[in-house]
Structures are given as structure tokens and as C-alpha cells.
Amino acid sequence: MLDRRAFLKVAGGFVAGLSCVAGAASVPQIRRHVVIVGAGIAGLAAARKLIEAGCEVLVVEARERIGGRIFTAKSWADAPMDMGASWIHGTRGNPISSLAREAGARVVTTSYDNSVCYDTDGKALDEAGETRMEQLEKMLNRCLRTAQEEENDQSIQAATSTLLNAGGPAPGERKELEFLLNSTIEQEYGGGIAELSVQWYDDDASFPGGDALFPDGYQAIPDFLARGVTVALGETVKRVEWNSRQAVVTTGKALHSADCVLITLPLGVLKNGGVVFAPGLPEHKCRAISALGMGTLNKCFLRFPSVFWPATVDWLEYIPEDRGRWTEWVNFSQVCGKPVLLGFNAADFGREIESWSDRDIVADAMKSLRAIFGRQIPDPSDFQITRWASDPFALGSYSFNALGSNPGMRDDLAKPVDRRIFFAGEATNRRYFGTVHGAYFSGIRAAGEILADS
């Protein structure tokens, strides 16, 4: 553990070093020394912009890899799989589309319209079933819009309780409404309906142009952004300290001093309080950290000996007995040419199964798939499972607007402190939270703030 005396010594050394560099006529002037905490998309986007503008930048990253919540696992040599983000959501005008082109990364489009929905018994919905679902979705949306007009905020669960319970739908339709709540809201925002604010849960924006994913892995984007960026891997930041002259970041291995620090820690990590800020964060920022929600979305990739599902469909949906249990599957054979299915679990159930063994998770997934495709389907030959809520450097998948929060809190989260500590990361983006492009924009915004201040 590095002590306070060591901090002062290193910090003093840095100031001397800085004045020396600035004073030497033959050395190009460094605009600012910046330490960035976190080598996710926000940190890397900021690093690139700051370096281009003549700053000296060090990115400090706890993991032994870059990318954060973008992570392409190479466990299957012939089929890279994204454990975190998969899609460019809305390809038109999205900066990630441009980056993909610059990086020469292949993308493949998928469509929610290319889907089959199966009822609890595993029967694909016929036309009448599809029409009923559309009507229920309209009913649900009407109910949510009405609740958004009300003065007092409430959870989505409270706002839909009448619809779901007394005077609500027929018993079969309740299951379908629960399915819609999970597939259209919980899976998208990561929060449970009991946690999500009905007024603000969907207060975000999107790009047009459909969705596209990376058959060779999303990792191409952070790898591209990281070119020429110095990243200290395997250094977990414990403390961020500042005064009127400088800032110092303490990791388990070193002290890094700078003119300013950009924090891109995930909201889950900020909530957990494992990183100490001294002299302390302002009240409005602490309130935002505590009130905004950190959601869960987990993935389970199952690899089979052969494809036994509709081979040309993108999405397979299932209306389970219990809300949120294996409702959404993606046919990855379309993407990678291998017999792989990806199952998603979000919010409460997504969090619950993180404590289960891999074996139990796969067995539960297979129960759902067998309800749809029959007992004869083979067991998977391999699997890959994520546990984002238990990941100490994420502590959740992405942020959501929880009951008790409001969108202005994201602006509070983004605000610099004492013009020395700056903030980025998906949770700081009021318009595009929970996405890669939202995190990217936040990094660009924070880099702009640092440059404007120098």
C-alpha cells in the first residue's frame, strides 16, 4: 500500500517535471497531462481526442484488457463471441458505424422484424396470435403513456398493476403482458419493472437505420481507438485525490499525477464506493450516483452439433410461464455460420442466475428450448455465460432511469469537480445512456471540457 508521504513525493516530482518540459524551447509544448480512469469506449474516445489536441495522456485500467463492457471472447477460435455489447443500435448517423468503416470491421445487420414468437407450449404464434400481441402491446403502451402524464412518478410495475391484475386481461393474456414488459422494457433497459421510473425509463433517443453486429467481434472498435494510446493495464484505481494545482490517482501499483483526471468508471463501480474521492464529491453527484439504477443483462451462448431452429430467423422469442425467463434468443448461425444460439436474461432473473452454477444455467436454458423445439434436441456441446452484475469492474451491465431519479441527474454525474476531475461513461449521457455510442459521445464531450479548460 502506498502511503501519504509517497503521494506527496510523487506529486511534487510531477510538478517539477511538468515545469521543466514546459520551459524547454526545443520540446513541443504539452497542452495538459491527463490521467483517464478506465479503458472502455468512453476513456479511449477521450484519450484519442486529447492526444490529437496535444495532451499527454495515460489511461489506467483495472483489467488485463481494454474495452470494458465491450469484450470479444476468443474461447471458440472459429467463432469470436461478444460477451458485452453486440450491436450498433441504429446504424445511420451513429458514430460507431463510421468508426467501424475506419477500422475496416465487418458488420452484419439483424432485424427484430425477422422473428418468431413461441407461446408457453412452444407453438409459434399464428396470425391471430400475432394480432392479439400487437393489441396487447398497444394497450400496455397506452397505460404507460397515461402514467407518464401523471404528476407523481411511480414504478412501471405500479403503473401497470391495474392492467395486470384487477379488471385486467384474461389469465392467458397476463402472461403475454408480462412477456411484453420483459422483452420490450426490461431486456432493453436492464432494470426490473419494480425499479424503473415510469416517467423517465424511456427518456432516451436513438439513431435510425436498424441494428448491425460485428461477426469478427466488437473488440475491433476499442482496439482501433486505442492505437497510439498508452494504457496501464492491471492497475485498479483505489483513490483519486486533488487540490488546486493537480490531481493524483492511486492504484494498487503506483501513483499517477496529472493536471486533471477523467473518470469513466461504470455507475455500478461508483455506487459500490470502492474508489475513494478526496476531498469528496459534491452532494448533487452523490445523489445522482445513488439514485440512478444499474441494470443487468446477461448472455448465455450455447453451441450445438447442428442447427435445429429456423435457420434464417434472427430473433426467437418465448412466452414463459414466469416473467423474464429465457424470453429472447438470437440465432447466431446467421452471423457466424456456426450452430450457436444466444439467450438473454435481464433484470431480476438475469441477476438471480448469476449465483447459479454454469451447469444449472445451461439446464434451465435447455428446459426452455425443449419446450419450444421438443425433447429430442441435443444438449449443447459447449457454452459461454456472462455474469456482469458480479463483475467487480462493471457491477452491472448498463444504467437505467430508476424510480427516484430523473434525467437531470445524468448531467450532474457528468459535471466536472473543481475543474480538475472530469466525468464520462455511458451513465453520464442523458440522451444515449446504456449504449456504446452514448459512452463514446460522453468521452468526446469530456475531452472537449478538458481542452476548453486548458
Ligand SMILES: Cc1cc2nc3c(=O)[nH]c(=O)nc-3n(C[C@H](O)[C@H](O)[C@H](O)COP(=O)(O)OP(=O)(O)OC[C@H]3O[C@@H](n4cnc5c(N)ncnc54)[C@H](O)[C@@H]3O)c2cc1C
Ligand atoms: C451484456 C451487455 C450487452 C450490451 N449490448 C449493447 C449493444 O448491443 N449495443 C450497445 O450500444 N451497447 C450495449 N451494451 C452497453 C455498452 O457495452 C456500454 O454502454 C459501454 O460499453 C460502456 O462504455 P464505458 O466506457 O462507459 O464503460 P466501460 O466499458 O465499463 O469502461 C469502464 C472501464 O473502467 C474500468 N474500471 C472499473 N473499475 C476500475 C478501477 N477501480 N480502476 C481502473 N479501472 C476500472 C473497467 O474495467 C472498464 O474497462 C451492452 C452491455 C452489456 C454488459
